Amino acid sequence: MATLLRADPTFYASPRLAMQAPPETVAYVIIVNPGKGPDGLAVVDANRDSKTYGTVVSSLATTHSGDELHHFGWNACSSSLCPYAAHPHVERRYLLAPGIRSSRIYVIDTKPDPRAPRIVKTIEPEEIANRAGYSRPHTSHCGPDGIYVSALGSPTGDGPGGIFIVDHDSFEVRGRWELDRGPQYLAYDFWWHLGYDTMITSEWGTPKMIEDGVNPDILLKGGYGHQLHIWDLPKRRHRQVIDLGAEQQMVLELRPAHDPSKAYGFVGVVTSLKDLSASVWAWHQDGNTWKARKVIEIPAEPADPEQLPPLLKGFKAVPPLVTDINLSLDDRFLYVSCWGTGEFLQYDVSDPFSPKKTGSVHLGGIVRRAAHPNSGSLNGGPQMVEVSRDGKRVYVSNGLYKAWDDQFYPDGLKGWVAKLDAGENGGFELDPKFFVQSDQRFHQVHLEGGDASSDSYCFA
Amino acid sequence: MTAWWPWDVLIILGAYHGLNPGMGWLFAVARGLQERRRSAVWQSFLPIAIGHEAAIAVVVILVAVAQFLVAPEALRITGAAVLFGFALYRLWRQRAHPRGFGMRIGARGLFGWSFLMSSAHGAGLMLVPILLKLAPTGGSQDLTLIAYTASFSPWQGLLAATLHTAALLAVMALVAVVVYERFGVGFLRRAWLNVDLLWTVTLLGAGLITLFS
Numbered sequence: 001m002a003t004l005l006r007a008d009p010t011f012y013a014s015p016r017l018a019m020q021a022p023p024e025t026v027a028y029v030i031i032v033n034p035g036k037g038p039d040g041l042a043v044v045d046a047n048r049d050s051k052t053y054g055t056v057v058s059s060l061a062t063t064h065s066g067d068e069l070h071h072f073g074w075n076a077c078s079s080s081l082c083p084y085a086a087h088p089h090v091e092r093r094y095l096l097a098p099g100i101r102s103s104r105i106y107v108i109d110t111k112p113d114p115r116a117p118r119i120v121k122t123i124e125p126e127e128i129a130n131r132a133g134y135s136r137p138h139t140s141h142c143g144p145d146g147i148y149v150s151a152l153g154s155p156t157g158d159g160p161g162g163i164f165i166v167d168h169d170s171f172e173v174r175g176r177w178e179l180d181r182g183p184q185y186l187a188y189d190f191w192w193h194l195g196y197d198t199m200i201t202s203e204w205g206t207p208k209m210i211e212d213g214v215n216p217d218i219l220l221k222g223g224y225g226h227q228l229h230i231w232d233l234p235k236r237r238h239r240q241v242i243d244l245g246a247e248q249q250m251v252l253e254l255r256p257a258h259d260p261s262k263a264y265g266f267v268g269v270v271t272s273l274k275d276l277s278a279s280v281w282a283w284h285q286d287g288n289t290w291k292a293r294k295v296i297e298i299p300a301e302p303a304d305p306e307q308l309p310p311l312l313k314g315f316k317a318v319p320p321l322v323t324d325i326n327l328s329l330d331d332r333f334l335y336v337s338c339w340g341t342g343e344f345l346q347y348d349v350s351d352p353f354s355p356k357k358t359g360s361v362h363l364g365g366i367v368r369r370a371a372h373p374n375s376g377s378l379n380g381g382p383q384m385v386e387v388s389r390d391g392k393r394v395y396v397s398n399g400l401y402k403a404w405d406d407q408f409y410p411d412g413l414k415g416w417v418a419k420l421d422a423g424e425n426g427g428f429e430l431d432p433k434f435f436v437q438s439d440q441r442f443h444q445v446h447l448e449g450g451d452a453s454s455d456s457y458c459f460a
Numbered sequence: 461m462t463a464w465w466p467w468d469v470l471i472i473l474g475a476y477h478g479l480n481p482g483m484g485w486l487f488a489v490a491r492g493l494q495e496r497r498r499s500a501v502w503q504s505f506l507p508i509a510i511g512h513e514a515a516i517a518v519v520v521i522l523v524a525v526a527q528f529l530v531a532p533e534a535l536r537i538t539g540a541a542v543l544f545g546f547a548l549y550r551l552w553r554q555r556a557h558p559r560g561f562g563m564r565i566g567a568r569g570l571f572g573w574s575f576l577m578s579s580a581h582g583a584g585l586m587l588v589p590i591l592l593k594l595a596p597t598g599g600s601q602d603l604t605l606i607a608y609t610a611s612f613s614p615w616q617g618l619l620a621a622t623l624h625t626a627a628l629l630a631v632m633a634l635v636a637v638v639v640y641e642r643f644g645v646g647f648l649r650r651a652w653l654n655v656d657l658l659w660t661v662t663l664l665g666a667g668l669i670t671l672f673s
Contacts, residue, residue: 006653006654007648083486084487084561085558235560459490
């Protein structure tokens, strides 16, 4: 799995260089089966000149049912050019797709035909449990020295959750990443500032706290995650807790600046117990410590209880539920998904501490049910976001997590994937030609050759 | 063979090691870009070079000591076997690299990284045939301990390591400065040849030379 002579052409030293990458021709989208039966990976044609543009050209089914595929990631990416562990001649070729419920990880080969990927290896839950003591794998990032995967908890369904390492070559679980986890117990997402040898992790809940749906008792007590954790990346040690406050419930997707010389990033908070608003916070380094402050607040929208699912009737409002955010490679535009209100937002974050709203589109939503130019009314809302390397195309899908989908969209969430074209200086619009709909559900999207959440860089 | 050849090959190998992005110049450039100052590039050179020299010195000392203990014939064969074995190991484990390093290691970290990186890549081992060549040949054939002391002196060994490292330092500094000041790292996509393979071939070549010289 090594390129013979030159470095893998999809590896770029810096995010600035990666923005010059050619447009993707294929998008990979996780399929979640709402009933019994296997999940899978859909290959969507993203080549505008193709006759099958905007349609699923093939789909791969997994070998088991009930995995609940969720996020996924590449075996290798631009971090392979990092000078302290440079291995530029491995290939970006395999996708690791963890099942967040089964704890099984599928290794999917995208070669020789990127439109017909196939499963070449399965990492079984027992291997993760025995070697790392974890289960419910979530985020996967290709690091300079291995594949890092976060996990929500222990094999018994409690905490602590954390991170384990998978070997780049053999795809064997090497073990638990943390040498000293300090007070960290809850886990969810992670990413890093490679230029600052710093890892950041966020908090959702243990498997027992989330697998039967959002638990109102835990939520109202502020029991879901509300902290960020700062780690020394090479030393694998916990360094600092940043508490956003117990009312800030569920601190999810982490999007550090892509430029490794910048020490700031953004994280979305699903909901505030105070007023059901959602928020985005910016963390930053200040001397030897890290701090975070709220930079975007999105209020809940009043609603007729008749139109609300049982969970929300008492609140008479739709919470925005910011469940995913994504940052363009030039660190300029931040995309924010409001899965509850069905709004998709774009902010100019050139100044990370005073974002300016530059775009808004409605699709689905608990009450609004907004349609796409190419559809009838939709349910679900903008959720997983992916941004192309050049920043011109933005893909968004509507599935969150099966048990939670059913609470917020009890009429049965129907999957869709939409695409927006982003203007050079802000603003975006839906591409009427690109709209995938299905009785299956869709989760994370990754793009051929890399995208704004797949790669990290060591050169500014 | 003239008395020249081991020395110019030492220098050529130093230049070759200096060209390899994995041996240091790329790290120097990355530090400059990260800290947005030229001096961070320059300050990286010496710790990297000293780490490299230390890795070479370990091999020089090993060979020097071995000369007292092992017959020249056996030393050549052992040296060749180690080189072949190491080349095969590198083929098998191409992605092995030192752990626990990051972008923000200071001068001491750079030294340690360079030492481990050079050792792990067999930079010192590659010099074994040359070190053996430094030993005056055609001397005593006596199989007594004294006879083997007629080998290269510690000073010759130190000189060899330093000459090699000076060549590495010069080439590394030149490439790093030109890339940092002028080209940027974009060209890596086209110009970063798979040195790993070439490196393995060089190790095999060094093994052959050791065996048959």
